[in-house]
Structure formats: C-alpha cells, structure tokens
Amino acid sequence: xxxxxxxxxxxxxxxxxxxxxxxxxxxxxxxxxxxxxxxxxxxxxxxxxxxxxxxxxxxxxxxxxxxxxxxxxxxxxxxxxxx
Amino acid sequence: xxxxxxxxxxxxxxxxxxxxxxxxxxxxxxxxxxxxxxxxxxxxxxxxxxxxxxxxxxxxxxxxxxxxxxxxxxxxxxxxxxxxxxxxxxxxxxxxxxxxxxxxxxxxxxxxxxxxxxxxxxxxxxxxxxxxxxxxxxxxxxxxxxxxxxxxxxxxxxxxxxxxxxxxxxxxxxxxxxxxxxxxxxxxxxxxxxxxxxxxxxxxxxxxxxxxxxxxxxxxxxxxxxxxxxxxxxxxxxxxxxxxxxxxxxxxxxxxxxxxxxxxxxxxxxxxxxxxxxxxxxxxxxxxxxxxxxxxxxxxxxxxxxxxxxxxxxxxxxxxxxxxxxxxxxxxxxxxxxxxxxxxxxxxxxxxxxxxxxxxxxxxxxxxxxxxxxxxxxxxxxxxxxxxxxxxxxxxxxxxxxxxxxxxxxxxxxxxxxxxxxxxxxxxxxxxxxxxxxxxxxxxxxxxxxxxxxxxxxxxxxxxxxxxxxxxxx
Numbered sequence: 065x066x067x068x069x070x071x072x073x074x075x076x077x078x079x080x081x082x083x084x085x086x087x088x089x090x091x092x093x094x095x096x097x098x099x100x101x102x103x104x105x106x107x108x109x110x111x112x113x114x115x116x117x118x119x120x121x122x123x124x125x126x127x128x129x130x131x132x133x134x135x136x137x138x139x140x141x142x143x144x145x146x147x
Numbered sequence: 148x149x150x151x152x153x154x155x156x157x158x159x160x161x162x163x164x165x166x167x168x169x170x171x172x173x174x175x176x177x178x179x180x181x182x183x184x185x186x187x188x189x190x191x192x193x194x195x196x197x198x199x200x201x202x203x204x205x206x207x208x209x210x211x212x213x214x215x216x217x218x219x220x221x222x223x224x225x226x227x228x229x230x231x232x233x234x235x236x237x238x239x240x241x242x243x244x245x246x247x248x249x250x251x252x253x254x255x256x257x258x259x260x261x262x263x264x265x266x267x268x269x270x271x272x273x274x275x276x277x278x279x280x281x282x283x284x285x286x287x288x289x290x291x292x293x294x295x296x297x298x299x300x301x302x303x304x305x306x307x308x309x310x311x312x313x314x315x316x317x318x319x320x321x322x323x324x325x326x327x328x329x330x331x332x333x334x335x336x337x338x339x340x341x342x343x344x345x346x347x348x349x350x351x352x353x354x355x356x357x358x359x360x361x362x363x364x365x366x367x368x369x370x371x372x373x374x375x376x377x378x379x380x381x382x383x384x385x386x387x388x389x390x391x392x393x394x395x396x397x398x399x400x401x402x403x404x405x406x407x408x409x410x411x412x413x414x415x416x417x418x419x420x421x422x423x424x425x426x427x428x429x430x431x432x433x434x435x436x437x438x439x440x441x442x443x444x445x446x447x448x449x450x451x452x453x454x455x456x457x458x459x460x461x462x463x464x465x466x467x468x469x470x471x472x473x474x475x476x477x478x479x480x481x482x483x484x485x486x487x488x489x490x491x492x493x494x495x496x497x498x499x500x501x502x503x504x505x506x507x508x509x510x511x512x513x514x515x516x517x518x519x520x521x522x523x524x525x526x527x528x529x530x531x532x533x534x535x536x537x538x539x540x541x542x543x544x545x546x547x548x549x550x551x552x553x554x555x556x557x558x559x560x561x562x563x564x565x566x567x568x569x570x571x572x573x574x575x576x577x578x579x580x581x582x583x584x585x586x587x588x589x590x591x592x593x594x595x596x597x598x599x600x601x602x603x604x605x606x607x608x609x610x611x612x613x614x615x616x617x618x619x620x621x
Contacts, residue, residue: 076284085319086271088203094175096271098285102429103317103415105285107278109203110176114281124282124418126429134431135575136413137567138328144341 074099075106075117077126102126149225149380152257152399153353153447156223157210160195163228165219167194174202180279183211183452187459192218192228207275210449214356215459220466223356224379232465232489233538239470242381247374251383253398259390263440269319273402273442274352276316279452280420284429287419288314288322290451291404292362292372294349294394295335298342307395308332309362309372314350314435315416322350322435323416324408327566328576329523331368336408336433345407348435349394353401353449358384364467365493365520367475391439401446406437422464422492424455425570456491465489468520472496475518480511487537493524494569497537500530505592509558512582516563523566528582535585546585555594556584 073080081100088094094109104126112119150156160166167186173179179198186193193216201207214220218228221235230238263272270276276286291314297306308331315323326333332348339346354362361376361384373395376384385398391405416432453460465488472493473486482501500511508530515521515528531537531546550556558581565578572578588594 089205090203093203096276098318103284105316107176109174110278114176114278121281130429131415134415134429136431138326138333138337138433140411140413141337141341143343 071097071108071115073117074102074104075115075120076104076124077102077128077131078117101128102131149357149382150355150399151385152355153210153213153401153449155399156213156356157195157197157447159222160213160219163218163222165192165194165216165222165228166197168197168199170200172200172202173198175204175207175275175277177278177281179209179211179277179450180452183215183279183450183459184454186212186452187215187457187462189216191216195219201275204275206445208445208447209275209277210353210447211452212459213449214359214463215452216462220462223360225381233536236466236469236485236487236538239379239466240473242378243375243470243474244378245381246378247371248377248380248383250373250377250386250395253385253387256387256396256398256400257443258400258403258441259387260444261442262390265438266320268404268406268437268440270316270322270404270437270440271319273440273446274448276448277450279450280426280454282426283419284315284417286316288316288350288352288450289419289453290359290449291350291352292354292358292397293324293332294351294389294396295332295346295408296394297335298338298344298346303369305369305371306331307371308335309358311359311363313419313421315419317414317416317434320406320437322404322406322437323414323432324348324435325416325432326408327523327568329519329564329566334368336410339408340410343410345410345436347392347394347407348405349389349392349396350404350406350435351396351400351402352404353443353447354397355399358397358399359463360467363464365471365524367471367519390441401449402440402442404437405439405441406435408433408435420454421568422453422456422458422460423494423568423570424491425568427568428575430567461489461491464492468493468524472515472518472520476511476514479514482507482533483511484533485537488520488525489538493520495527495529496521496525497529497531497543499533499535499537500586501533502586502589505589507589508584508586509582512558512584513560516560516580516582522564524569526565526569526571526578526580528580530582530584530586532586543585547583550587550595551583551585552594558582558584 079101086096
C-alpha cells in the first residue's frame with residue numbers, strides 16, 4: 065500500500081498542496097488526504113484511478129479555470145434593507 | 148408495528164430474510180459501494196447489506212441498500228414483503244389521509260450516549276466514511292435527514308423542514324450542502340442570508356425507515372415531515388430536542404450532527420454521481436461548520452448508493468414522489484385516477500385521468516408542471532386515459548402508440564425551471580418542457596377515428612385470480 069508521502073500532487077487538479085486529514089484506526093493501513101485547492105479527498109487505499117494523477121481519467125480532471133468558473137448555487141441574496 | 152430506530156428495522160429485515168451480512172473483510176473502497184451498486188440488480192426482493200469487517204477500521208458498521216427493493220420498502224411500511232409497487236403507492240395514498248399525526252417528545256434519546264464538541268467534533272472519529280462513485284469529489288453523507296427552521300417564523304412547526312440533501316465531507320468539521328432552490332431548506336437559507344445570519348442545522352444519520360421516506364417526500368413548504376412519518380407509522384413519530392440547536396430531531400437516530408450553514412459563504416463542491424445517472428459537475432455551494440456530534444455507542448452508518456437507475460435511491464423516492472403529485476392534482480381535478488412519478492424522481496410523470504371535455508387532459512398535464520415538485524422536476528408529462536394504468540408501461544406505450552397524434556398532442560413550453568442537476572438542460576436550471584396528450588379525444592375534440600375499444604372479457608378478473616392461485620401452488 066502506498067505511503068502518504070508518496071503523494072506529491074492532487075490526482076484531480078495536480079495541486080501540490082496536500083493535507084493529511086485522518087489515519088486508519090488500525091495503524092498503518094490507510095490515510096485520508098485532501099487537496100488544499102479543489103478540496104478533493106481520497107483514501108490512500110483506493111484504486112489508482114482515484115488516487116494517482118497519471119491514472120485519473122480525463123473526464124474527472126479539474127483545471128484552475130474550472131474552479132474559477134464554478135457557478136454559485138444558490139446565489140447569495142442581497143441583505144435586507146440594501147435594495 | 149412501527150420501528151423507532153434503524154436497528155429495529157435492520158432486525159426486522161433480518162427476520163424477513165432481507166438482510167445480507169457480509170462478514171468477509173472488505174475494502175472501504177471500492178467494495179462497499181460496488182456491492183450496493185450491484186444489490187438492486189438482484190430484483191424486486193433485493194436485500195439490505197450490512198458490513199462490519201471493513202479494512203483499517205476497528206468498529207465500523209455500515210448498512211447499505213436498506214430501502215433498495217420493493218420488498219424492503221414494503222417492510223418499512225409494515226406491509227407484506229410481496230406487496231407490489233402499485234399497491235404500495237395506493238396504501239401510501241390511504242395513509243396520507245391521516246396526515247398530520249403530531250410527533251411525540253421522548254426523553255433519553257440513545258444518541259445522547261456520546262458527545263464530541265468544538266474542535267473534538269471530528270466526523271472521522273465517529274463515521275466510517277466511504278466514497279461511492281469514481282468521480283465523486285470526496286466522501287459524502289447522502290442519507291442524512293437535515294432539520295432546519297424558517298428564521299422568520301421559527302415557531303411554525305409546519306415551516307420547519309426535515310429533508311435529505313447531499314453533504315460533501317470537506318474536512319474534520321466541515322461539510323458542503325446542496326440546497327436545490329426548489330427545496331425548503333433553500334428558502335430557509337435564503338431568509339437567513341438576507342438577514343445576514345448563519346442557518347442552524349441538525350443532521351440526523353441512521354434513522355428509522357419511515358423518517359427517511361418522509362424526509363425524501365416532496366411535501367409542500369408548510370407541511371411537516373414528522374406529521375407524515377406519523378401518518379405512515381399509524382402512531383406519532385418519536386422526537387427529541389437536539390442539545391446545541393434545540394431543533395427537533397428523530398429520537399431514534401444513530402448520530403446527530405449540529406452546526407450552522409455559514410451565511411453568505413460559497414465554496415467549490417462536487418462533482419457527485421447523482422440520481423440522474425450523471426455526475427453533477429462542480430459548483431460553488433454553501434458550507435456547514437460542525438460544532439457538536441452526538442452518537443450512539445457503536446453507531447450504524449447508513450449510506451445510500453446512487454448512480455444509473457435503478458438504485459436504492461430510486462426505490463426510496465418512487466412511491467413518495469407519486470403521492471404528493473397525486474394529492475395536489477386530485478385537489479383541483481377529481482377526474483385524476485393515478486400518478487406514476489417513479490422514474491428519476493419525477494423527471495417524467497405519467498398521469499391517468501377521466502376527461503371533462505375536449506382539451507381537458509392537456510390542462511391536467513400543464514397543471515403537473517406548476518405543482519411544487521413539478522416546478523423543479525417534471526420535464527415530460529404523459530397523460531393517459533382513465534383505463535390505462537400509469538404503472539403498467541406496456542399499457543402506457545399502447546396509449547402513446549394509438550392515441551397520440553403529434554399534430555396536436557405535443558405541447559412544448561420553453562424556458563421553465565428545472566433542478567440544476569437535470570443533464571438535458573442547455574443552461575443548467577432552465578429547460579423546455581413537454582406535455583404529451585395520449586388520451587382519447589372527447590367532444591368537442593373530434594380528432595382521430597376511435598370506434599369501439601376492446602375491453603377485457605368479463606370473466607378475465609376471475610381467471611387472473613385462479614391462475615395466480617394455481618401458480619402459487621406450483
């Protein structure tokens with residue numbers, strides 16, 4: 065099983081800023097990591113298609129512009145009394 | 148006998164041969180979701196699944212596919228497990244007559260056994276979180292009932308809401324929530340945000356099966372889901388007060404998570420493999436801060452697999468989507484006989500109706516589009532005659548084959564609202580909608596050449612009973 069330190073980039077958006085979120089209750093079995101940019105979260109014991117940049121399917125990859133273009137849902141309404 | 152909690156229902160499923168315990172060690176991913184993906188394909192009597200040997204966890208208990216067949220759905224309603232879908236919808240309609248049955252407050256909820264607060268309120272310490280589909284942005288909670296109140300009218304119990312919304316795990320104490328604009332919690336959040344406030348919420352996991360059915364029923368804004376749960380139980384639903392927010396939550400929940408939807412804040416969420424059988428795409432959505440977690444010792448984590456229909460999600464939201472649409476149409480048009488909105492949460496709706504006069508069926512179809520649920524979901528409405536069973540798709544196809552003339556029977560209305568998850572919309576949230584009139588024209592509509600229809604032979608019903616009895620004795 066890969067060590068968490070083997071992960072250098074987010075499998076989805078290729079951001080190098082990764083955070084360790086949780087370790088398996090049975091020590092050393094898996095870790096949960098998260099991308100600091102796109103917030104993708106994965107367990108190190110998941111298949112490579114979910115955990116490795118090189119194996120991440122094209123359709124699931126994200127670019128920085130995808131994040132910037134994300135539509136606000138629902139839209140934040142105006143504060144009362146400001147209209 | 149109604150069940151007060153999930154554990155009681157799991158025992159009932161076990162006794163009825165509807166619970167499959169997977170005792171071999173499994174991986175958290177992809178094994179559990181793959182098994183739940185496969186389970187409904189075992190047929191109308193597919194079992195629930197229970198996992199308690201999950202690699203890397205010491206005490207995980209995960210229940211999947213609890214509502215994932217007509218047999219399990221029948222047992223949730225206290226019906227024989229052989230009860231068919233059409234009969235379950237009819238029984239649901241009958242029990243709705245008792246709505247609302249007020250809930251009863253109970254002391255000492257089992258979820259009060261353990262508490263984590265503040266920085267200790269770590270979701271990972273309580274829940275064996277798992278991912279469902281390959282492209283999901285994270286682990287999700289997608290079978291939790293979320294409780295919230297109208298900030299402008301917090302004492303109005305009808306305006307209080309209990310609903311199921313997808314919740315993405317974004318950190319130890321952080322979740323995202325998807326409040327679809329047509330849903331009640333979106334109205335609550337909008338009000339809170341207009342006031343410049345956070346919206347307090349209680350997220351209840353591992354509920355009794357009728358709480359889950361009521362929470363996923365598209366009720367009107369001022370209708371209380373606990374009142375429906377009571378009507379379905381035939382007895383008041385037991386509730387208790389959540390300790391931090393004071394919100395009314397199910398007494399029997401396995402886990403109660405409290406916190407706030409942070410007002411006027413949005414953050415990237417998704418994608419998530421949705422009930423439409425397509426990924427949702429990523430959007431900028433509200434965020435929940437978790438402040439307190441209360442939980443039963445060794446809680447059962449109930450989770451819902453959804454993907455390309457039919458999955459557990461479709462069994463859960465089939466009957467309870469048909470019934471409110473039927474009730475709301477019937478109120479204006481007593482001629483309406485039945486509604487089948489079982490397919491993809493009612494993105495297609497089939498209605499059978501008598502006709503008052505020519506053009507009437509089209510009016511019924513148009514009304515579907517303006518019901519509260521139809522506003523966000525119904526994109527295609529098929530209207531059939533009163534003697535066509537909308538749950539019998541070959542009969543519906545017969546009606547389409549012989550009654551519908553595209554020259555006058557297709558009504559398209561451009562640019563109506565739809566849930567943003569509907570993949571067919573060119574602009575998410577806006578779609579053209581279609582009403583198909585597949586009824587026999589009546590005066591003064593004289594189109595077509597309809598002579599004398601062929602009816603069942605008078606003896607057919609008796610023979611059906613005889614043949615069923617013979618088949619059962621084989």
